[in-house]
Amino acid sequence: MIALLRLFCLIAFAATAFATAQPARAQNAAEVERLVATLEDDSARAKLVGQLKLLLKAQNTKANGPLVQGTDGSALLNVIPDKLERSLWSLVGQWGGGAAKWLSQGIGQRLIGGLISILSALGIAYALWRLVATSIRRYLERTDKDGNAIERSRRVRTLLPLLRLVVRMVLTVMVALIILSELGVNIAPLLAGAGVVGIAVGFGAQKLVQDIITGIFILIEDTISIGDVVRIDSVHAGTVESMSIRALKLRDSSGALHSIPFSSVGSVTNMSKEFAFAVFDVGVCYGEDVDRVSTVLNRLGDEILVEPEWASKILNPLEVLGLERFDINAVIVRARFRTKALQQWAVAREFNRRIKQRFDAEGIRFPTPSATLLMGADGKMKPS
Numbered sequence: 001m002i003a004l005l006r007l008f009c010l011i012a013f014a015a016t017a018f019a020t021a022q023p024a025r026a027q028n029a030a031e032v033e034r035l036v037a038t039l040e041d042d043s044a045r046a047k048l049v050g051q052l053k054l055l056l057k058a059q060n061t062k063a064n065g066p067l068v069q070g071t072d073g074s075a076l077l078n079v080i081p082d083k084l085e086r087s088l089w090s091l092v093g094q095w096g097g098g099a100a101k102w103l104s105q106g107i108g109q110r111l112i113g114g115l116i117s118i119l120s121a122l123g124i125a126y127a128l129w130r131l132v133a134t135s136i137r138r139y140l141e142r143t144d145k146d147g148n149a150i151e152r153s154r155r156v157r158t159l160l161p162l163l164r165l166v167v168r169m170v171l172t173v174m175v176a177l178i179i180l181s182e183l184g185v186n187i188a189p190l191l192a193g194a195g196v197v198g199i200a201v202g203f204g205a206q207k208l209v210q211d212i213i214t215g216i217f218i219l220i221e222d223t224i225s226i227g228d229v230v231r232i233d234s235v236h237a238g239t240v241e242s243m244s245i246r247a248l249k250l251r252d253s254s255g256a257l258h259s260i261p262f263s264s265v266g267s268v269t270n271m272s273k274e275f276a277f278a279v280f281d282v283g284v285c286y287g288e289d290v291d292r293v294s295t296v297l298n299r300l301g302d303e304i305l306v307e308p309e310w311a312s313k314i315l316n317p318l319e320v321l322g323l324e325r326f327d328i329n330a331v332i333v334r335a336r337f338r339t340k341a342l343q344q345w346a347v348a349r350e351f352n353r354r355i356k357q358r359f360d361a362e363g364i365r366f367p368t369p370s371a372t373l374l375m376g377a378d379g380k381m382k383p384s
Contacts, residue, residue: 117178118182128167132163177190211246212245212246224265228272229270229342230270232266233267238252239251246261247262275315275339275341278347279336282297283331283332284366285330288331288364297320300358301335301337310350313340313346318335319337329367329369
């Protein structure tokens with residue numbers, strides 16, 4: 001592969017030298033004419049055909065004996081490119097002058113070899129990066145046969161962009177080391193020094209290391225993903241917009257964006273995993289019949305399940321759990337729906353609206369704040 005690249009560079013350089021050189025001198029023109037006449041000569045062409053037949057015979061029979069005196073198939077494969085390369089160097093020398101002579105010597109050949117290695121490393125790294133980035137983008141943006149976007153899990157939408165970032169960093173470091181090596185820099189001490197510097201940075205940036213390690217475990221355990229609605233340490237609550245290897249960004253209900261390092265994440269309340277509950281604590285006056293209230297709630301639950309818009313968000317029928325507690329001026333009846341993740345708030349708002357309308361129609365009274373004042377005969381207020 002390297003030999004082919006070297007030949008390619010020589011051919012390219014020869015073409016460039018030929019295109020940019022001054023008009024050829026008479027002796028150079030005569031040499032070119034002799035080269036063309038040699039290629040057109042029948043005996044020369046017959047000799048080349050004979051060598052190719054010998055090569056084909058060696059490949060077909062895989063004979064162990066020599067094909068020609070002192071030359072086997074593998075030697076012939078090496079001799080032909082070497083002769084071609086020397087011929088090209090000679091031709092470049094005739095056309096390119098001093099520059100070609102310099103490139104044909106040791107320093108020039110090392111320069112071309114290093115340039116080929118650097119360009120090869122850059123090309124391979126770019127191809128790998130485009131392959132990974134394009135594959136991830138197409139997977140995340142894939143659509144079904146109807147043209148609708150396929151919904152990927154939050155875990156996938158979190159890990160794949162991070163994988164893309166890691167691949168880019170690794171390729172960048174590898175290409176940088178290859179370029180330094182080809183430029184003559186001894187990278188072994190550089191790697192050893194980088195290890196020492198890494199240890200020093202690790203001691204000096206323990207907080208950063210803690211952020212990264214904690215973030216890795218959070219991602220592996222799938223505690224938090226992009227798009228989740230979470231509450232962190234009972235301080236921050238909102239939707240996770242993005243995650244890096246060090247921190248997450250949380251958008252709260254007022255629109256503020258919070259950047260929280262992973263090392264600061266303690267307890268996490270995730271309200272987006274698998275399913276949720278829409279809970280209703282319905283307060284009614286003490287004079288109302290609790291059984292009648294439960295019956296009305298059950299009918300409302302059956303009615304909302306008939307509508308496709310809400311049936312697709314609700315997983316189970318309404319559960320009326322019964323009398324929950326006694327407040328100062330009301331009795332509390334608890335009920336709940338089991339809903340899909342992140343749909344509990346929409347279901348709760350709609351069901352509360354229907355409760356208000358139905359209770360008003362049924363004459364079921366909600367408690368209102370009130371105070372009782374006891375007045376004495378002298379018109380003064382007495383403690384109750």
